[in-house]
Amino acid sequence: MIVLDDLDKKALEHFRGFVVKKDLVGIIKGGANVPAFVLEYLLANTCSTDDEEKLKEGLENVKTVLRDHYVNPEESTLIQSKLREKGRYKIIDKISATLDPKNDRYWAHIFNSNIKNANISDDLIKRHEKLLLGGIWAIIEMEYDPLITVGNTVYPFVVKDIKPIQLSSFDNSKIINKRKEFTKKEWKKLLLRSAGYEPDSVGLDERKQNLLLCRLIPLVENNFNMVELGPRSSGKSYIYKEITPYAILISGGQGTVAQLFVNNTTGRVGAVGLWDAICFDESTDKLFKDRDAIPLMKDYMESGSFSRAKGGEITGSASIILNGNINQPVETILQTSHLFSPLSKEVNYDTAFLDRINLYLPGWEITKFAPENFTKHFGFSTDFFSEVLKSQRKTTYYDKLDEYFSLGSHLKQRDSKSVRRIVSGLIKLLHPDGNFTKEDMREYLEIAMEMRRRVKEQLKRIGGMEFWDTNFSYIDKETQEEIFVGLPEERGSSLIESSPLSPGVCYTSTSDGENVSLVRIEVVAVKGNGKVNITGTNSSVVKEDIKNTVNYIRANEKTILTEQHSLSGIDLNIQITTMIGVNIGSGIGSAVYVAIISSIYKKNLKPALAILGNISIGGAVERANNFADKVTMLSDNGAKTVLVPMDNLSEISTIPATVLGKTDVPFYGNSQMLLQKAVLGE
Known part of the structure; x- marks a missing residue:
């Protein structure tokens, strides 16, 4: 007995002949090692029906064809x-x-x-x-x-x-005309069912559904570069192996220059010119057979073209996907290394290669698939579905986000390009007719920023100062509100990380009398000649605070620093980032002091830490103004500990009880006490 839900009925009504009951593949496949798109090519013509008798008849026909002609x-x-x-x-x-x-x-x-x-x-x-x-x-x-x-x-x-085994002809107008018959939720469900997933199953919440959709972006966007690392059996390669004849799966270490790019003997263009997507499976072990494939791949990933030995430029449109297994918990990797570290040694510290990745999919969030995660409902037959995806490669929605939003200052050219292409891909998938709302765009923009920021955050861990600008944000053109987009693995929904703060990173809050701002301070100390480089702010008041703090350390080097850590042999690169608010005021000296010392000694600070107050050039700790407002704002944005000057002790009763219930507010009276309470393990 076939049990249909409303979406099955709608799919059959509008796409009869192009949809197929997805569990039929499993029924027929048995032990045959034949891709799903081959089976569904045969099933679509005879089994796109809710008539049980015709379905049985169609199944028998397919079984006969397979029995007589498919070769085991x-x-x-x-x-x-x-x-x-x-x-x-x-x-x-x-x-x-x-x-x-x-x-x-x-x-x-x-x-x-x-x-x-x-x-x-x-x-x-x-x-x-x-x-x-x-x-x-x-x-x-x-x-x-x-x-x-x-x-x-x-x-x-x-x-x-x-x-x-693919459709001989395809007309995209059917998809464009019929999209309006489905709600966005229905269309997303139909896409996921077409890829074999069951969105209504336990474990596939909205977040995971969006991640699964992202796997399809390389099939609708030309020259799109993606990395997914995650546990085994989570279907990382399934999309590229089973549901489209336009993608090729290359086992780790098997990619050669002749196979991928061009055969210099024959002049024949390789895989990048003939496939829509090239997925490197097991890219944690080895990527390429030839060492000289890496510079060619960098060229290609950047521009979609490369130069061959005998002269002349060759172009291709294939997207590049790097898949691999991740064997440690993400938290462990982030404490000791970076999220690209499981990749092949050929590229896992090559920032020029990694910066060309448009999207890093957090595969560790996609759990291993159970039988109930695979759909038994109707979805597009894979030959039709693959043509739908392929046809979208001819269009672009690259500039559409500009209608509603502008990108924040931290997004550089490659970041902007990646974010725009992810947004474009999601629109192509979910709105092939080009009709979407501002809120749709906001949703896709936040997904896109997260996926590219994950790349940038890891580059910062590897390359330092060159990739500092990671506080991705977008501005609503209508309200002028700036919204920051974080990473689940870095800080959950809070702007202040719940994990131990990296050396040189500290948070504080400032006030201009009316408005309170959340400020992130990042210090990188490198060997040098005693220079202090301040970026991220033009405020003379803030620069004065930093200058006074540095001069205080210089004047007291013998008691604060060891001989081998003299400021005369260190350059300090100090970046100030206003995460919330517009105007940044004075009162950041204490946070800058802790950030400098922790950077020099490479000491982590306590998790979710923020510091209020100032240290004068003479070493006096100055009280924080707008005390309660600042502590409340820091607490609301993830701070679990806010260190405050002793002079603010009398104002403790002005802090709301709900804030004190979730955030500790210890006091400090001098710079030594401040360090003891701030540094992890002290």
Whole structure:
């Protein structure tokens, strides 16, 4: 008995002939190692129905076709015998080809049939160039001719014709016209079901659904670069292996220059020019066979083109996906290293390579799939679905976010480009008719900023100052409100990290008398000549606070610093970031002091820490004004501890009880006490 929900009925009403009940693939597939898109190609014409009798009949037809023509590897000898007896036979198999330069000819390799050297014409190679790049699944018309010899060897198998298993023609107008019949929620569910997932199953909440959708962006955006690291069995490679004939999966370490880019002998363009997406599986082990593939890949990932040895530029549109397993908890990796560290050693510290990644998908959030996570409902047949995705590569919504929002100052050119392309990809997927609202755009913009910020935050861990600008934000053009977008693994929903603060990072709050601001201070201490470089603020008051704090340390070096850490041999790079608020006022000296000392000694500060107050050039601790407002703001944004000057002790009763219930407010009377209470482990 077929049980349909409302979305099944709607999908059948508007896309009959192009949707298929997804669990039929599992019923038929059994032990056959045949991709889903091959099976659904056969199922779509006969099983796009809710009529149980017709469904059974269609299933039997597909089973008959598979029984008679699909080749299981253990049947290879039988198939070869049938070919010999009948002289001509159609098979469903994967076929590839190689060039034999010695004999100046091509040979076909038919995988499951175990036919290694089949005759194939130059014309078929020209019509199906992907045969030379890993091969394609197809309905293959074979002949047997024992009179064909090369030298003294008989090569009787002949490939007469190839029909790739994909739609012969596709009109995108059907998708555009029918999108309006579905709500956004229904359309998202239909897309996910088409990819094989069941959005209504336990464990696939809205967040995980959005992450699964992001896996499809490389298939709708040209030259899109993505990394996903996560646990085993979470379906990282499934999309690129099973649901589209336009993507190729390359096992770790197998990518060669000739295969990926260009064969310098023949001049034939490689995979980047012939596929929509290239997924490197197991990219935590090894990426490329040839060392010189890395500079070519950097070139290609940046511009979609590369220069070949014999001159001339070659372009391609394939997206690049790097998948791999992550074996440690993310929290552990972030405490000791960075989130690119599990990648192959060829690239995991190469900032030029990593900066070209548009999207870092947090695969660790996508749990291992259970049977109930795979849908039993109707979705687009994969041959139709893959054409839908492919057709979207011709359009772009790159500039659409400018209608409602502008990007914050921390987004540099590559960041902006990545964010815009992720937004464009999500619009193509969810609004192929181009109709979306401001709130839709806000949602996609925040997803995009998170996915690119994850790349930038890891680059900052590797490369330091060059990648400091990571406080991604966008501005609502209507209200002029600036919204900051954080990372779940860095600080949850709070702006102030709940994990131990990195050396040199500290938070404080300032006030201009009316408005309170949240300020992040980052100090990097490097060997140098005693220079102090301040970025992120033009406020003379703030610069004066920093100058006084530095001069206080210089005047008291013998008691504050050890001999080998004299400020005369250290350059201090100090960045001030206003995370909330507009005008930044005075009173940041104490936070700057702790940030400088922790940076010099590479000491972590306590988790979710903020510091109020100022240290004068003579060492006196100055009270914080607007005390209660500042503590409340810091607490609301994640601070669990706010260190405050002793002179504010009398104002403790002005802090709301709800704030004191979740945030500790210890007091300090001098710089030594301040350090003792701020540094982790002290």
